[in-house]
Amino acid sequence: MNSAAIDGLLAALERVPDNVPLRINVAKLLLQAGRHSEAIDHLNIILEVDAANTETIQLLVDASAGLSSVTGAGHGIPEPGEAPGKQASRDFDWHRAEQELGQSLPAPFVSDESHPGPPALAIDGDRAGGALFDVDRPAITLADVGGLEEVKKRLNESFLDPMRNPEVAKAFGKSLRGGLLLYGPPGCGKTFMARAVAGELGAAFMTATMTDIFDKFIGETEKNLHEIFEAARRAAPAVLFLDEIDAVATKRSALSGGAAWMRQTVNQLLLELDSMDSQNDGLFVLAATNQPWDIDNALLRPGRLDRMLLVLPPDRAAREAILKHHFSSRPIAGIDVQKIASRTEDFSGADLEHVVTSAAEKAMTESLRRGSVQAISMSHVNEALKEIRPSTRQWLQMARNVVEFGNTSGAYDDLGLYLRFRKMI
Ligand SMILES: Nc1ncnc2c1ncn2[C@@H]1O[C@H](COP(=O)(O)OP(=O)(O)OP(=O)(O)O)[C@@H](O)[C@H]1O
Ligand SMILES: [Mg+2]
Known part of the structure; x- marks a missing residue:
């Protein structure tokens, strides 16, 4: 259909704006004509009056896919010179090694299929940049993280999918905001997992390691925190990763001696997280710790880091x-x-x-x-x-005490389930 015909239908729609079937048809025609963003506008108008219109939602999914294939979002191709995730396995010079060995080496058992590479999001890294945190783009993606399927699924649902398909997320009334705390024994992939998410999102992912933002001048730590959040807000939709959050957010009871500065930092963090509601639609905070029980409870209340995700030792x-x-x-x-x-x-x-x-x-x-x-x-x-001895046992023993004596709110039910499964309690 040529654009003159579409224009005719659009004019008709102006006269009967409530005609949903007509609007659906117009959206379909716009889609066929490759005019994805206009189609999305019409579909959103329909959803405002009929949020459960499945045909419209399906069309929106198609339209978003079409849009992202045009802009590159969600279907990114690695940038020139950028290493895809499994590059390392190809980097090894097998030929040379075989020559030196004088015999052929067995093929690596990891299949060498081509890696799709991280999708690119169109966010300007400089806009988000700053000395306090990294916007580097790791070459690893979720495919490089072994196991942890449940964690990957939850991360996908809570922000990777909404970030890739903002229009669809909107249709389901899901906006990107809030926070999630990854916790678990040391060395089991919290930081690695977050880096993989960064690899998926590119510049839309910012990492701030809490131990790095301390400043010797009183008050500077709060200022640093504020700057990090401000930069993240400017880059929204974005994910801000606060690694080792226990470094700045430990409960007063867990500290030896008065640490007023820590209280101030916690307050600043609360302030930043709370303003997420109003100012920061599109900012998702991901945090990690191996001592969630030492984190100030105020940080874990609804609207703040209100979901906890257990990153267990690999099965x-x-x-x-x-x-x-x-x-x-x-x-x-x-x-x-x-x-x-x-x-x-x-x-x-x-x-x-x-x-x-x-x-x-x-x-x-x-x-x-x-x-x-x-x-x-x-x-x-x-x-x-x-x-080499396994390093997670000590943590699991400590966790056992928490589950047995300190799980009144049910926050550690997942952990309890795992410990029972392991017959540790
Ligand atoms: N699931 C995993 N898949 C692949 N590699 C992993 C996985 N978990 C951990 N590793 C490897 O172990 C290293 C350490 O993991 P990582 O730093 O993410 O642990 P962590 O949970 O953040 O620990 P900590 O609590 O000490 O900060 C990673 O750099 C990675 O090489
Ligand atoms: Mg870590």
Whole structure:
């Protein structure tokens, strides 16, 4: 249909603006003509009077997909020179290693299928920039995070999907705001997961590590916090990640001695989070800690960091995925990841990485000794396993006390469930 015909229908619609079937037809025609944003406007008008119109919602989904394929949002292609997630596995010079070894190496067991790469969001990094936080764009994406399927799902639902499809989110009455606290034992992927989300969102993701924003001058920490939030608001829709939030938000009861400055910082944080309601539609705060029970309760009330998400030690399947990921960029021979995964219960992601790097060091030492490249074998891994202890047990023991004696509000029900499943309580 040519645009003159569409214009005719638009004129008719002006005379009968309440005619929903006509407006749906106009929207469809606009979509066919590639005029996605106009179609979206009409669909939104329909949804204002009939929010449950499924045909319209479906069209909106199609229109948003069409729009993002035009603008690149949600379907990003890695920028030139940018490494896609699994680049590391391709970076290893197999040919050279084989030449040095004088024999062929087994293929890596991680499939080398091409990685889709992080989608690009059209947000100007400079607008959001500032010395207090990073807007770097890690090459990792959620696909690089082993296991933690439930956490990934919740992160997708709470802000990745709404950020990619703002029009659809609007149709469902979901706006991007609020906060979520990731918690769990050290080394199990809270920061890594957040970096992966950053990889997905590009400049729309800002990281501020709380231990870095301290200033020796009283009052500067609050100012720094305010600046971070202001910059994040300017970049909205955006996700602001406050890592190691316990560093600035510990309960007074958990502190030894008067720490008035900490109280001030908590107050500033509360102020910033509360103004999210009014000023910061489009700002989502993600925070991480391994001591949620020490966080000032005021920060966890509704409208603030009101959802908690447990990032657990990797289960067996996740351990396999993490091991594969870390082995994928190294020369290996006869590595049985399943066996290693079954022998590493309670190992954190960081512990597993340590196992791989330490096995790699052993293979390297042996290579130097023999004067030829020795691929990493199970014997190197076994040696490494003798030296590395799982680091999450201590945290789980501490968590047990919290669940047994301090879970009156039910905030740690997830944790309780896990500990019961592990027969620790
Ligand atoms: N699920 C995972 N998949 C892949 N790698 C992981 C995973 N979890 C952890 N790792 C590896 O372990 C390292 C440490 O994890 P990370 O720093 O995210 O832990 P954390 O939960 O933030 O710990 P902390 O509480 O000490 O800050 C990561 O850089 C990554 O290499
Ligand atoms: Mg961390």
